[in-house]
Amino acid sequence: MYPRQFDYVAPGSLDEAFGALGDTSKVMAGGMSLIPLMKMRLFSPGTVVDIGRIGGLDTIDDHGDHISIGALVRHAETASSGAVPTALATAASLTGDVQVRNRGTTCGALAHADVAADQPAGALACGAVMVAQSASGTREIPASEFFVDALTSALHHDEILTSVKIPKAGDGEGSAYDKLGRRGGRSDYAVAGAAAWVKKSNGSIEAARVALTGVGTKPQLADGVAEALVGTDGSDGAVEAAADRALEGVTVLEDLYGSEEYKSHLAKVYVTRAVKQALANI
């Protein structure tokens, strides 16, 4: 299977890359999502702008209160760096398979915005901020506003997601991610998955963020769960009660991998597991 013909450019700098972006162009980092779509001819860009040769985008940097993951940091590096909060690192470790994790990038997975991808949920729970650059400047987009719809992010055509900023875990904070994979266990895209971040002080939950993937029309926050968790002691009973609100504001989409009823059930199961694990990870 070959993609349709396209023009290929491999700019050496971001400025050159911005210059190459146009109405029919697509940015490629690792290509793990883009190339299969192009081979199946579901998507045929006129120009592929391969940012893979731009220097300085392949590092995870420490900025004191947050880290930043560059556009060319591969899933395998996000998973193993030790600097990335657990929810996102775990999501990266469960993305694709060994070979995919060696090529695909965290920023690419976020920009692709698949409804069943792992790292968008991790980014939402960790309170990530997307750094979108274009020839006219830089925009910072909170993860909660970044995932607009299936395969649709808030990025404009002239922008490149050059990095994602993640707040570092502070005292009393923990996060986690878990899913049921399409191939069983935790393999492949999520049939349903959840990421959670919690902050505890003086024995009670002071703040929380919980995110779902695989269940609805986009990766999204389950604000009802977070609201229900705050002020509780984080006991199993409190977590299970909060998980009952997992589907507030979520349009559950039935697909090949599960009915609406099954996915609704799984959403609560995985929210419960993720929150409990996040509390255990404090």
Add this chain to the structure above:
Amino acid sequence: MQVSMTVNGRDVSADVEPRTLLVHFIREELRLTGTHVGCETGYCGACTVHVDGKPIKSCTMLAVQADGATVTTIEGMASNGELHPVQEGFWERHGLQCGFCTPGMIMSAAALLEENENPSEDEIRHGIEGNLCRCTGYHNIVRAVEYAGAKMRGEEPPAPDWEGGD
């Protein structure tokens, strides 16, 4: 577009279309047909090769992305007529049935053993999660990797299952 890379220690270059996949470059341009095209969708891993030392799926990478890279295919694993320990393991422990997945399995297993010289059975199974065996011959594939790991550590490989191994 002109691409140049080192494949199995040999410098090669060719003029390719941007849409040429690395696996087609390897098979059709270089005539190295040991790397297989299986599912073509990125799932099966039959096309696995090493690019700059890491296993990747060559059906999901453009040849132009590999410009300047160092590539190893299954043909580059044996040296001076001696099988790589993973190849030997597949031979000794019947790690293949139809053989279609074997080149990719060997490339993934060899990369796993580079990172982890003594993987548990669970780690081996996770290490080859990106490779599908349609004959479902995973049991002996795992034994083959265990054999190779032992050889690479300079240890006696476990006895084969059919001689009372576990």
